[in-house]
Amino acid sequence: MPGMNGLDVLAALPPPSRPLSILLTAHDSFAVRAFALNAVDYLLKPIDDLRFAEAVERARQLLRLRAVDDARAAANAPTKHLQKFSVRIGHRTLFIEADSVAWIGADGDYAVLHAGERTYIVRESLHQLAMQLDPARFVRVHRSSIVRLDQVAEFQPLTNRDALVRLRDGTPVRVSRTYIDSLLSALHAAG
Incomplete structure (x- = not known):
């Protein structure tokens, strides 16, 4: 990516709007920064198919949890009634x-x-x-x-x-x- 890497893009986004992310790289030196930005997983190249499938499943589980949290927040949000x-x-x-x-x-x-x-x-x-x-x-x-x-x-x-x-x-x-x-x-x- 010219000018920015994946971590820079994540860091530029406000935390509530950051997508779930799995980082793929050949460098292990960015792992601490990746997890500080709440990356779901950090995979080193060459990747193993089983390890990749585990990371994707973890992202799916987190996505389901977010959906449940969003539904609870919507249900508990004060509703505006006609005044x-x-x-x-x-x-x-x-x-x-x-x-x-x-x-x-x-x-x-x-x-x-x-x-x-x-x-x-x-x-x-x-x-x-x-x-x-x-x-x-x-x-x-x-x-x-x-x-x-x-x-x-x-x-x-x-x-x-x-x-x-x-x-x-x-x-x-x-x-x-x-x-x-x-x-x-x-x-x-x-x-």
Whole structure:
């Protein structure tokens, strides 16, 4: 390689973006530097097929471990949940704080935010909103409604295995049997 060797290239890369590397060389004097740069292996020419296969297998194992670590990091990364709803009214756009919304109902392909005495239509489906909201604060209770957990004042089972929740402002919201268990779990977790 003109101007740089493999070790120089590795050293020039920031540590998080360095690829897994197996160094092949005729010189044993670079081994310490290679391992300082986290090389997977350092093979001297002429190479033995078995030794090369071992180095490649070690690299594969490390690659699998990196994938597991990356998946764990992604799972533990804090996710950004919707904090404000963007509501278009004519030529204006209002921003409604999620904390002011007691519950959300479906209206076809739109969602209706219920915030105090006011309602706002959002041009998103209930399904899309449910995926953006913090599940520790908002829970889907029916195919056509989501409630904010801290607004639930009462839970009442019905004879058809559905239920009814009454919000703090007195609003009744039907809970379908499909969502009862997740609602009760979320309410108990919220304490």
